Amino acid sequence: MARNSPEPDSLAPARNTSPIPHHPSHSWRIQRHREVSSTSDLAKEAPPWTVVVAERQTQGRGRLGRTWHSPTGGLWLSAVLPPPVPAQAMVALAVARALSAACGLPVRYEPPNDLALLGRKLGGVLVETVFAKGRPIKVVVGVGINVNNPSQAFPSPLSGRAIALVDVLGAPQDLKVVTRAVLAGIEAAHKEAVCHKWR
Numbered sequence: 265m266a267r268n269s270p271e272p273d274s275l276a277p278a279r280n281t282s283p284i285p286h287h288p289s290h291s292w293r294i295q296r297h298r299e300v301s302s303t304s305d306l307a308k309e310a311p312p313w314t315v316v317v318a319e320r321q322t323q324g325r326g327r328l329g330r331t332w333h334s335p336t337g338g339l340w341l342s343a344v345l346p347p348p349v350p351a352q353a354m355v356a357l358a359v360a361r362a363l364s365a366a367c368g369l370p371v372r373y374e375p376p377n378d379l380a381l382l383g384r385k386l387g388g389v390l391v392e393t394v395f396a397k398g399r400p401i402k403v404v405v406g407v408g409i410n411v412n413n414p415s416q417a418f419p420s421p422l423s424g425r426a427i428a429l430v431d432v433l434g435a436p437q438d439l440k441v442v443t444r445a446v447l448a449g450i451e452a453a454h455k456e457a458v459c460h461k462w463r
Contacts, residue, residue: 337413362449
């Protein structure tokens with residue numbers, strides 16, 4: 265059964281002078297669920313500056329509609345932004361940089377939408393635009409990160425290509441810390457898109 269529990273203080277804006285932010289600067293509306301089919305499907309019905317987070321997805325999807333393995337222990341979220349629409353590469357690169365800064369690991373963006381660590385797939389980013397009357401009204405950024413779901417538990421052949429933060433760091437990680445880093449990266453990409461629009 266799905267469960268919503270908004271937590272306005274858990275991801276509240278935090279002061280940070282680092283050039284690569286570890287924390288979001290915007291106040292997000294948080295929707296938390298134990299299990300959903302897809303966080304992006306729920307996010308498409310939500311207003312901008314909402315983030316939908318699930319403990320697991322039963323029908324998570326990646327690029328080209330491919331199935332995304334989303335077990336308990338990973339970070340599965342979809343964030344809703346107002347226009348303008350940031351490029352998928354811009355978002356993925358910003359998220360990779362924010363994760364690297366927060367976790368102290370060399371997370372890299374690998375086109376077209378992968379997040380890689382030590383040559384293996386850590387996660388991915390999917391940017392989808394919602395239109396009304398032919399105009400973009402919001403952007404849904406779906407992010408999946410293998411955090412506390414060890415790669416050896418993945419079904420074959422995914423186990424040989426995937427990696428999780430727990431595999432490298434050797435201990436379970438705080439999902440809220442990882443969530444903050446991801447949202448900070450998403451915000452950075454959106455800010456860049458806004459600045460580019462007005463240049």
